[in-house]
Amino acid sequence: MAELLRDLLARATGQLRAAGVPSPEVDARALLEHALGLSRAALLLRGEEEVAPDAVAAVDDLLARRAARVPLQHLLGEVEWGGVRLRCDARALVPRPETEWLLDLARREVGGSARVLDIGTGTGALALGLKAALPAARVWATDLSPGALTLARENAALNGLDVTFVEGDLLAGLAGPFDLIVSNPPYLPEGDRAGADPEVTHDPELALYAGPDGLALARPLAAQARAALAPGGTLLLELDPRNAATFAAELRGAGWEAGVLPDLTWRERFVRARPGDAGG
Structure with missing residues (x-):
């Protein structure tokens, strides 16, 4: 079922918080940006848009792995660090x-x-x-x-x-x-x-x-x-x-x-x- 972007973000934050992730809101935003191909601004401005079910499923997969405490950097694949891009695994x-x-x-x-x-x-x-x-x-x-x-x-x-x-x-x-x-x-x-x-x-x-x-x-x-x-x-x-x-x-x-x-x-x-x- 489709889900509003703002609702998906709220649900993701709650799921990570319940799992004891130290920075649930920051991580939830990062995972949604990564899975949906959104910029930080787009995530903030398009909260009333619906997210397609296949995209929700992709987010849910990442959330489940982060809730299992797989490092955020491993899920994102690459990070910006010290002026360079780094693959992390x-x-x-x-x-x-x-x-x-x-x-x-x-x-x-x-x-x-x-x-x-x-x-x-x-x-x-x-x-x-x-x-x-x-x-x-x-x-x-x-x-x-x-x-x-x-x-x-x-x-x-x-x-x-x-x-x-x-x-x-x-x-x-x-x-x-x-x-x-x-x-x-x-x-x-x-x-x-x-x-x-x-x-x-x-x-x-x-x-x-x-x-x-x-x-x-x-x-x-x-x-x-x-x-x-x-x-x-x-x-x-x-x-x-x-x-x-x-x-x-x-x-x-x-x-x-x-x-x-x-x-x-x-x-x-x-x-x-x-x-x-x-x-x-």
Whole structure:
């Protein structure tokens, strides 16, 4: 049966709210826009129009999957993030809004023909965002997951950007020198598994958890980065607000110049570091 667009939106919002989806109205609007091919303005202005039964069925299918807590980004297929379009699916971590601030911090660190390395690239978000912002930069990106790298290459082609992707653990044998090494590595403590949001279970576990304190990847990453950074080069990491200050202190103890930068909600999330003269 046909349904008025405004009624369909109200029903969709209620269904997602009942399922415990954190942002039911925003997600309902996004799914209707996607399924019906409507702009945001059209969704607002055409509320009294009827939606054909086959289109209602398509919306209902998406709503059922979102109510089952499949990530919104997987249902939309593509998202706008950091100035690039990214395909998103179960092969890689869904890019988070807070990581866009890491991208912004990274853009401020380098310019021109800088040599940049993104470790654990996932969808390719950071590497592609940096290449889009700094066309003359030479950008490399690594990931341990073949599936994630395939997705990252698809996203590079989607955006027409030239990034060198390398499969391997951390620096994957890349010697540098790099002016900037940036990473959003796995940083959640293993103890978070039991209480993870349902959406998180659709992300690869390889991209989420990093030992008892969430720093099992950050430590060897920094050790390898130290030898690969150019003089004056910078390491920028996104970590959990619970462990970012701890890791910055560890780096300072190992002879780095290291500090913590806040995210947009003033949580200590990002570590900015440069190798000092001391060993470690």
